Amino acid sequence: xxxxxxxxxxxxxxxxxxxxxxxxxxxxxxxxxxxxxxxxxxxxxxxxxxxxxxxxxxxxxxxxxxxxxxxxxxxxxxxxxxxxxxxxxxxxxxxxxxxxxxxxxxxxxxxxxxxxxxxxxxxxxxxxxxxxxxxxxxxxxxxxxxxxxxxxxxxxxxxxxxxxxxxxxxxxxxxx
Numbered sequence: 001x002x003x004x005x006x007x008x009x010x011x012x013x014x015x016x017x018x019x020x021x022x023x024x025x026x027x028x029x030x031x032x033x034x035x036x037x038x039x040x041x042x043x044x045x046x047x048x049x050x051x052x053x054x055x056x057x058x059x060x061x062x063x064x065x066x067x068x069x070x071x072x073x074x075x076x077x078x079x080x081x082x083x084x085x086x087x088x089x090x091x092x093x094x095x096x097x098x099x100x101x102x103x104x105x106x107x108x109x110x111x112x113x114x115x116x117x118x119x120x121x122x123x124x125x126x127x128x129x130x131x132x133x134x135x136x137x138x139x140x141x142x143x144x145x146x147x148x149x150x151x152x153x154x155x156x157x158x159x160x161x162x163x164x165x166x167x168x169x170x171x172x173x174x175x176x
C-alpha cells in the first residue's frame with residue numbers, strides 16, 4: 001500500500017490515476033487544487049470524467065493542505081459544488097469551521113444560520129433578500145453589493161468582519 005492510500009477517499013483506482021499523473025507521495029500533492037487534479041485526470045483519460053471525482057479531489061486537497069484536517073470534513077460529499085461555490089453572501093461553507101458538524105451549509109439550512117439569535121431574525125437577511133425575494137443564487141449581480149443586509153457576525157471582531165466582507169464581495173464579483 002502506498003502512502004497515497006492513507007488519504008481518505010483514495011482507493012486503488014484514484015491511487016493509480018495519481019501515480020499516472022506523477023503524484024507518488026502525499027507531499028507531491030501539496031499546493032495542488034482539486035480542480036487542477038481533476039483537470040489533469042480528465043486530460044490523462046482524454047475525456048471528462050464523473051464530477052464526483054472532482055469532489056473527491058477537493059477532499060484530497062483539504063486533507064493534504066490542512067495542518068490538522070477534520071476527519072468529518074474529509075468526506076468527499078462535503079466538497080460538492082453547493083458547499084464550495086459562494087453562498088448568497090459570498091461565504092464558502094466548506095471553509096467554515098462550523099461546517100459540517102454544526103452547520104449543514106447555507107443552502108441546505110435555507111439561511112437559518114446559528115448567529116440569528118444575536119440579531120433577532122428567523123432567516124439571514126442576505127439569504128432572504130437574495131434567494132427568497134430576488135430568486136438569485138448569490139449577490140454577485142446585485143448593484144447594491146455590499147448592502148446594509150450584510151450584518152456583522154457578532155462572534156468575531158470588527159477587523160475580522162471587515163476582512164471577511166472584503167473577501168466575500170470580491171468572490172461574488174468574480175462569480176457573477
